[in-house]
Amino acid sequence: MPSLDEMMAVGQSCSEYAPTHWSPRSSRPDPEEISCETCIHWQGEEEMCDLDIYEEQLLNLDQT
Numbered sequence: 001m002p003s004l005d006e007m008m009a010v011g012q013s014c015s016e017y018a019p020t021h022w023s024p025r026s027s028r029p030d031p032e033e034i035s036c037e038t039c040i041h042w043q044g045e046e047e048m049c050d051l052d053i054y055e056e057q058l059l060n061l062d063q064t
């Protein structure tokens with residue numbers, strides 16, 4: 001089960017991150033809102049990322 005901290009860390013480093021809910025006028029999303037949870041590719045805790053890169057991104061975080 002992904003934790004909120006992990007989802008934020010992954011979202012902030014993920015190159016495929018695409019926000020779901022910001023209006024076109026707000027071009028600079030609040031960094032604290034960037035998380036897999038607010039990404040259009042996130043399918044929920046069961047299915048997780050529809051690109052299937054969540055685990056990969058999480059592993060990449062640990063390598064820095």
Ligand code: SF4
Binds near residue numbers: 014036048049050052
């Ligand atoms: S849901 Fe997938 S595409 Fe979106 S930020 Fe997370 S890992 Fe990246």
